Amino acid sequence: MQSDWETGTVDDRTRSRRFERLALPHLDASYELARWITGNRHDAEDVVQDAFLRAFRFFESWQGESPRAWLLAIVRNAAYRWLERNRPKHVFAVEPDALEAASERAALSGALPSANPEDAAAAASERGRLARLLEILPPPFREVLILRELQGLSYREIAEIAAVPEGTVMSRLARARAELRRLWLKDQP
């Protein structure tokens, strides 16, 4: 007699092993993205854990495209959901003008989202200056810079992750760089 239980359990094991093989190589990248969106390590951990379990539930929705982009899109959504729930003030409209105004406000108020001692130490040193400025940028600017500069993803992958057209990735990245440059020049000691 064919037992549904048997096929069910063995398939589940195979399924979770396949998922691990596909997803765990992107754990660091996922964590890095979540860390930069949420602004702190503790929450990034929760966000990533939540996102991976969610990704596993929706594993069938993966169509064989770049697993990294598929996974990072889910992590990104989880991170923004977290922001909405916990830091509604930090969720910005995505219109470019609103973004620049927001980073301007943050820069003026000297608001650094993180109170982590490690980050404070980093902020004190010259080496961490750009990282600190990155922290001030609105998340949509910050995330394209992280995905492109730190993780080296293509525009196509970033477009997939952020669910916007490639042209938007291009213009957002250009604005993000211009904005970071502006803050950098203003922040010269």
Added chain:
Amino acid sequence: MTTAMDCEAVRIGLSPYLDGELDAEERKAFERHLEACKDCRAVLDEARAMSRVLRADVPHERAPSGLAARIQAGLASGDSRVAARRWYGRMPALAAASVALFLLGGVTARWVIPPATEMGVVQDAAARDAVAAHVRALVSERTIDVASSDQHTVKPWFDGRVELAPPVEDLTGEGFRLIGGRVDFVGGRRVAALVYRHRQHVLTLFVTPAAAEGAGQETWQGYNLVRWSQGGMRFLAVSDLERGELERFAAILRTRIAAK
């Protein structure tokens, strides 16, 4: 076609140029303008410098050590476990068989996949270089120097460019189309790199004249690696392809080379 670019167009194209996202035609027009325009060169240099500082200055974040284990535990505590327990209670004999299957599965998995804590850690420089070369080629869009799916064009192209003549096999019939080759640097030496395409994925096969070492699979920065030694050569395949597919590629190629 030689469209002249003005300064404004160049400034707009700055980001995609830096990111290797312009096509060959656009890149040429861009560079032609740069040669002639000092101001735009200065803007580019500055943008490049900032990009460099950003990459050097902002530390990479690594997932904390316990996170992978916690996720794995989360995956395992789904409904499947409850189902298994219920089922064991009812059919002890089959349960035993299934446990054996699980154990066997576990052993196989451990042999094939490095433990999660070691994932992303590649110990030797050759593998790291190979992934870096693969990624660099993809980012710069200069994946190939000799573009051909014809092995008889690609093979002689390597003569005198690298130390050994790599076996060049087109595997289009098996789903891996040879699209060309280039010379790259791995482990501090010039090596042959063959480029294949499988669906939308690019696969780079590096062939070096190194001594025999073990075969294995690894993962590095999200890229899968498979390597083996055969006929006095060392093969290293890198891709963002799923591991199973990459292993299939390696198996087919090994058989092909062995049959020669």
